[in-house]
Amino acid sequence: MNVHTHKTTLSYRALMLVLTALTLIAFICSLSVGPAGIKTVDMLYALLSVEPSTAAVIVQEIRLPRALLGLLIGAALGLCGAAMQGYVRNPLAEPGLIGVSASAALGAVITIYFGLSAMYVWILPFGGMLGASIGVAVMMAIAGRESSALTLILAGVAVSTMAGALTSLALNLAPNPFSSLEIVFWLLGSLANRSFEHIWLAAPFILAGMALVLTLGRALDSLSLGEDTAATLGIDLRSVRLKIILGVTASVGAATAVAGAIGFVGLVVPHLIRPFVGHRPSRLLPASALGGAILLLFSDVAVRLISLGVELKLGVFTALIGTPIFLWLILRMRHQYV
Amino acid sequence: MLSSKTIRLGTTTAVLFTILSFAGEYTFAEQRPERIASTHLCTDQLLMLLAEPERIVSLSYFASNPDMSMMAESARPYPVNHGLAEELVLQKPDLILTSQFGSPSILILKSLGYQVLSVPVALTLEDIRENIQTVADAIGVPDRGREVVRQFDFELNQVSAPFHEPRPKILIYEANGYTTGKRTLQSDILEMAGFNNLAVDLGISGNQYLPLEALVIHPLDALMTASDYEQNSLAYEVPNHPALRSAFENVPTVNIPGKIWICGTPFVSDALRLLTEFRIEVVQSVQ
Amino acid sequence: MSMLSVNNISVSRRGRIILSRLSFSVHQGQLIGLIGPNGAGKTTLLRALSGLQAVESGQVSFDGKMVDRQNRQEVARKVAYLEQNSRSYWPLSVENLVMLGRMPHLGQWQRPTATDWEIVHQTMQTCDVLQFARRPVTTLSGGEQARAMLARALATEPEILLADEPIAGLDPAHQLDVMDKLQELVAEGAGVVVVMHDLSIAARYCNRLTLLFEGKVTSEGDAATVLSAQNLMQCYGIDAHFGKMDDELFVIPRNRL
Numbered sequence: 001m002n003v004h005t006h007k008t009t010l011s012y013r014a015l016m017l018v019l020t021a022l023t024l025i026a027f028i029c030s031l032s033v034g035p036a037g038i039k040t041v042d043m044l045y046a047l048l049s050v051e052p053s054t055a056a057v058i059v060q061e062i063r064l065p066r067a068l069l070g071l072l073i074g075a076a077l078g079l080c081g082a083a084m085q086g087y088v089r090n091p092l093a094e095p096g097l098i099g100v101s102a103s104a105a106l107g108a109v110i111t112i113y114f115g116l117s118a119m120y121v122w123i124l125p126f127g128g129m130l131g132a133s134i135g136v137a138v139m140m141a142i143a144g145r146e147s148s149a150l151t152l153i154l155a156g157v158a159v160s161t162m163a164g165a166l167t168s169l170a171l172n173l174a175p176n177p178f179s180s181l182e183i184v185f186w187l188l189g190s191l192a193n194r195s196f197e198h199i200w201l202a203a204p205f206i207l208a209g210m211a212l213v214l215t216l217g218r219a220l221d222s223l224s225l226g227e228d229t230a231a232t233l234g235i236d237l238r239s240v241r242l243k244i245i246l247g248v249t250a251s252v253g254a255a256t257a258v259a260g261a262i263g264f265v266g267l268v269v270p271h272l273i274r275p276f277v278g279h280r281p282s283r284l285l286p287a288s289a290l291g292g293a294i295l296l297l298f299s300d301v302a303v304r305l306i307s308l309g310v311e312l313k314l315g316v317f318t319a320l321i322g323t324p325i326f327l328w329l330i331l332r333m334r335h336q337y338v
Numbered sequence: 339m340l341s342s343k344t345i346r347l348g349t350t351t352a353v354l355f356t357i358l359s360f361a362g363e364y365t366f367a368e369q370r371p372e373r374i375a376s377t378h379l380c381t382d383q384l385l386m387l388l389a390e391p392e393r394i395v396s397l398s399y400f401a402s403n404p405d406m407s408m409m410a411e412s413a414r415p416y417p418v419n420h421g422l423a424e425e426l427v428l429q430k431p432d433l434i435l436t437s438q439f440g441s442p443s444i445l446i447l448k449s450l451g452y453q454v455l456s457v458p459v460a461l462t463l464e465d466i467r468e469n470i471q472t473v474a475d476a477i478g479v480p481d482r483g484r485e486v487v488r489q490f491d492f493e494l495n496q497v498s499a500p501f502h503e504p505r506p507k508i509l510i511y512e513a514n515g516y517t518t519g520k521r522t523l524q525s526d527i528l529e530m531a532g533f534n535n536l537a538v539d540l541g542i543s544g545n546q547y548l549p550l551e552a553l554v555i556h557p558l559d560a561l562m563t564a565s566d567y568e569q570n571s572l573a574y575e576v577p578n579h580p581a582l583r584s585a586f587e588n589v590p591t592v593n594i595p596g597k598i599w600i601c602g603t604p605f606v607s608d609a610l611r612l613l614t615e616f617r618i619e620v621v622q623s624v625q
Numbered sequence: 626m627s628m629l630s631v632n633n634i635s636v637s638r639r640g641r642i643i644l645s646r647l648s649f650s651v652h653q654g655q656l657i658g659l660i661g662p663n664g665a666g667k668t669t670l671l672r673a674l675s676g677l678q679a680v681e682s683g684q685v686s687f688d689g690k691m692v693d694r695q696n697r698q699e700v701a702r703k704v705a706y707l708e709q710n711s712r713s714y715w716p717l718s719v720e721n722l723v724m725l726g727r728m729p730h731l732g733q734w735q736r737p738t739a740t741d742w743e744i745v746h747q748t749m750q751t752c753d754v755l756q757f758a759r760r761p762v763t764t765l766s767g768g769e770q771a772r773a774m775l776a777r778a779l780a781t782e783p784e785i786l787l788a789d790e791p792i793a794g795l796d797p798a799h800q801l802d803v804m805d806k807l808q809e810l811v812a813e814g815a816g817v818v819v820v821m822h823d824l825s826i827a828a829r830y831c832n833r834l835t836l837l838f839e840g841k842v843t844s845e846g847d848a849a850t851v852l853s854a855q856n857l858m859q860c861y862g863i864d865a866h867f868g869k870m871d872d873e874l875f876v877i878p879r880n881r882l
Contacts, residue, residue: 034424035422035424035425035428036424036427036428054427054428054430057427057450058424058427058428061446061450062423062424062427062446063424089714089715112439115438115439118438118439118444118445118456120445121445121446121449172547173544173546174545177545177600178378178437178438178439178459179439181439182439192422192423192443193421193422193423193443193445193446194446195445195446195449195450197445197449215733218728218731218733221725221728222725222728223714224713224714224715224717224722224725225708225711225712225713225714225722225725225777226708226711226712226714228672228677228706228708229706229708229711231676231677232675232676232677232701232704232705232706233701233725233726233728233729233781234697234698234700234701234702234728234729235697236697274715278717278718278721279715279716279717279761280715280717280721281715310399310420311420311422
């Protein structure tokens with residue numbers, strides 16, 4: 001009997017190894033691609049160089065923060081998507097479900113609207129993170145303390161809708177065509193032109209949030225059997241709910257605040273990975289984090305390679321490739337979720 | 339900051355491995371920038387007007403778009419940028435011009451020590467004069483700046499309305515039913531051309547949706563559309579609402595392409611000229 | 626000896642009284658059949674016993690201490706609850722699903738030990754689902770799934786098992802298998818409360834029956850006492866054939882009154 005067990009463990013290790021290797025490859029690709037056309041070997045040399053050559057400035061100050069953010073944000077979206085789907089036991093859940101993405105976007109847009117974002121790098125992401133916190137606080141007030149996953153979804157939808165409406169209002173009242181263009185471009189999501197200041201600001205929240213969510217594996221496993229059975233298995237549902245809200249708010253809020261709304265990664269990645277981990281939520285969490293990082297890093301490479309005169313926005317690209325993947329998944333899985 | 343010496347050197351050596359000097363003794367105010375990039379349509383045009391061509395290292399990709407830029411032809415020879423930090427670093431500018439609503443790359447370039455000048459959006463004719471002089475001072479050609487401003491004022495004088503009464507009521511009808519009111523360059527110029535902007539009377543500020551009812555109450559003497567394109571897009575079609583149709587029926591109409599005044603450049607005098615001529619037509623048709 | 630009990634509890638939902646000043650207890654070594662018509666409050670009582678249902682008045686206690694003051698995981702190790710129509714939202718493999726029953730025994734980051742796997746495979750064998758070990762549980766038939774869910778509850782090795790209609794939807798052979806398993810569990814020293822509608826099976830297997838009606842215990846005791854014509858008429862509104870074979874009572878519902 002134990003032979004079985006060891007076999008699954010081994011294949012899980014193999015999966016994690018493959019995903020880690022792919023993440024590394026995607027990260028190196030991200031460092032290697034850009035208008036400067038630096039060869040991968042030269043890029044690695046420039047990465048480690050201490051001399052302030054143009055190549056070193058480009059690789060260390062422009063491409064490295066971009067690749068690191070791709071890694072962090074992709075992982076946060078993949079992880080939180082998997083956690084949300086596990087928590088509400090609904091394969092259509094996405095990380096922004098509790099209203100965090102929409103309110104982070106609103107906070108960021110407000111800083112653009114008032115022309116504050118051009119003053120310092122940190123103002124826009126800070127506005128985004130503030131927006132996320134306020135949005136989620138409102139969501140929790142609406143949902144109440146003892147809420148089930150369903151009321152959480154409904155309150156999240158209410159907050160998302162409100163934040164979306166206020167974002168549209170900001171666009172509607174934008175003082176001039178340039179600020180509306182800036183808002184629209186920001187909303188489409190991008191990792192271009194991000195600096196280490198973005199990382200110092202967002203990474204602590206993203207990492208802390210992810211750490212919190214990663215502790216929920218076992219609770220999410222038992223939630224496969226519903227909230228009642230999970231509770232009788234010793235799971236404290238209130239603490240799980242609080243942890244998932246705080247974890248997702250910190251990591252997805254900070255991710256959205258820095259990169260704008262990047263859809264579909266958190267929705268699609270858990271689906272792609274789930275069959276490889278025997279559909280177990282606990283194993284899906286770390287695997288989905290790596291999967292999200294891979295998808296986002298490669299997407300960010302693709303937007304730089306696809307030449308349409310101007311760089312494609314990352315959020316547009318992930319939606320463009322995410323939708324067909326999602327449709328294919330729905331068709332393939334239709335029998336499972338009837 | 340980059341010194342101009344290392345940059346000239348940089349153009350002759352391999353682009354990728356030039357060692358940039360980060361010497362501290364250099365300050366922007368003391369030395370004239372020789373390699374200037376612009377990442378915004380509006381600063382693109384001011385830069386072309388003011389700087390010697392050899393000092394311009396790149397312009398935004400909007401500058402050569404004839405639908406948006408008044409200087410599309412002149413912009414064609416220059417290299418373009420898409421507002422990406424990496425492109426701009428490769429172009430080694432020692433001054434980057436942008437607008438208040440410029441690309442986010444500006445912030446990363448600033449933190450990398452590049453000199454950046456952020457030019458505010460012009461909302462009045464006076465703003466245009468100020469912006470011209472600001473850019474001219476920044477690139478070390480204050481006299482050229484004064485000359486461009488003088489030329490601009492001369493043109494405005496040439497074409498502004500010789501008399502100011504009567505003031506026909508005009509409305510700007512833009513894509514999807516938007517209009518333009520207070521605190522805009524357009525309103526300032528309409529005023530100068532001897533028109534009365536109905537949107538201002540209606541309390542509209544900036545770009546806002548047009549309240550249909552107000553339009554029915556206040557009849558129009560003239561209408562201004564703002565189509566940039568030869569082929570009309572659906573958004574620019576003359577409105578189909580019966581109230582609007584009756585308001586716009588038999589009203590003399592002028593089209594001023596939006597590109598003339600989307601940016602605060604001396605080219606807004608063209609708009610003033612077109613509007614002044616149009617006003618004479620309108621006043622004559624009323625009498 | 627462990628004992629799970631509710632004392633004088635009341636539960637109402639939107640003004641409707643579900644349980645009214647009800648007392649009930651189960652000891653280790655007891656197999657109690659909880660019977661009664663639909664809406665009598667059986668599931669609510671089971672949920673109250675497991676701590677899932679908040680009570681408006683009265684106490685729920687385990688081992689003489691209030692349940693809500695005790696360590697959640699410690700209670701989970703000793704009291705297992707098998708939901709009615711329990712199902713898995715994800716197509717987990719049967720062995721991974723059954724392993725969830727070991728969760729109360731494992732620390733946050735602790736992996737299942739060889740002993741845990743042994744227990745899991747043993748309970749799978751007794752519930753006749755071992756042959757499905759690697760199959761996704763969602764591909765099993767309803768009866769097979771029900772057995773897998775029972776295996777999950779048994780894998781906890783609880784002192785008290787609260788099972789809500791565990792044999793509904795099973796074929797007669799597997800109904801007997803499950804009841805035999807519950808009886809075995811009781812023989813090993815556990816206490817079991819099982820909600821069921823098959824009165825004959827209840828009479829045969831349970832050493833005590835509790836008849837609930839309109840949120841109150843109407844009758845309690847051995848099968849002969851509880852399954853009286855009077856009780857069946859009053860609570861279920863039926864009249865039934867009663868019989869005895871090999872000293873075992875059987876009840877066949879005949880007419881609705």
